Amino acid sequence: xxxxxxxxxxxxxxxxxxxxxxxxxxxxxxxxxxxxxxxxxxxxxxxxxxxxxxxxxxxxxxxxxxxxxxxxxxxxxxxxxxxxxxxxxxxxxxxxxxxxxxxxxxxxxxxxx
Amino acid sequence: xxxxxxxxxxxxxxxxxxxxxxxxxxxxxxxxxxxxxxxxxxxxxxxxxxxxxxxxxxxxxxxxxxxxxxxxxxxxxxxxxxxxxxxxxxxxxxxxxxxxxxxxxxxxxxxxxxxxxx
Numbered sequence: 001x002x003x004x005x006x007x008x009x010x011x012x013x014x015x016x017x018x019x020x021x022x023x024x025x026x027x028x029x030x031x032x033x034x035x036x037x038x039x040x041x042x043x044x045x046x047x048x049x050x051x052x053x054x055x056x057x058x059x060x061x062x063x064x065x066x067x068x069x070x071x072x073x074x075x076x077x078x079x080x081x082x083x084x085x086x087x088x089x090x091x092x093x094x095x096x097x098x099x100x101x102x103x104x105x106x107x108x109x110x111x112x113x
Numbered sequence: 114x115x116x117x118x119x120x121x122x123x124x125x126x127x128x129x130x131x132x133x134x135x136x137x138x139x140x141x142x143x144x145x146x147x148x149x150x151x152x153x154x155x156x157x158x159x160x161x162x163x164x165x166x167x168x169x170x171x172x173x174x175x176x177x178x179x180x181x182x183x184x185x186x187x188x189x190x191x192x193x194x195x196x197x198x199x200x201x202x203x204x205x206x207x208x209x210x211x212x213x214x215x216x217x218x219x220x221x222x223x224x225x226x227x228x229x230x231x
Contacts, residue, residue: 004155042224043204043222043223043224043225044156044204044222045222046219046220046221049219088155088156090156099146099161099168099169100146100158100161100169100172101146101148101156101158101220102158103148103155103156103157104155105153105154105155106155
């Protein structure tokens with residue numbers, strides 16, 4: 001079992017729709033959770049971090065964390081074609097410690113005009 | 114200020130040769146990380162520096178891989194006797210403080226070095 005799992009996609013949504021990206025993790029001791037966006041050929045860029053159960057909103061982005069179920073999700077409202085990218089979920093804490101991010105393989109999002 | 118920079122951006126080498134990859138972190142960032150991203154794989158942690166010391170080098174895949182950091186700034190990742198399976202994008206990241214207790218600073222990534230071993 002991978003430590004951090006994501007559906008590879010692609011997830012296709014029309015412009016203006018809500019895109020929902022999901023991530024599950026295996027280490028119940030994980031403490032910090034991050035969503036990175038990576039455009040093709042570019043480096044990852046942090047878009048959201050979340051540390052407590054519940055929702056955290058930032059503009060069109062909402063991160064949701066449920067530690068009991070060991071999942072974290074990212075909602076993108078009013079999706080734009082410019083949101084088309086690979087979204088990487090990353091966690092720290094637990095057995096792997098806090099020094100490194102453990103990444104999922106990413107979900108590719110395609111937003112069609 | 115400037116972000117994380119890496120050089121070279123692309124490196125093509127022959128199997129068995131040694132390569133050096135360089136990372137310049139954001140000025141003032143004390144923590145530096147190396148990851149690699151292979152085709153179809155997630156980012157894989159290699160090593161973490163706090164200042165010039167490496168408290169976690171658990172991700173280095175073999176003893177052909179080594180890294181150092183000098184002056185609390187520039188870091189070099191060296192791969193000796195490269196193999197085809199070393200082909201990947203090597204990403205460097207830096208953060209202001211690194212870890213502090215039970216928290217992790219935001220890591221900012223450089224553009225990466227694409228290594229191709231023929």
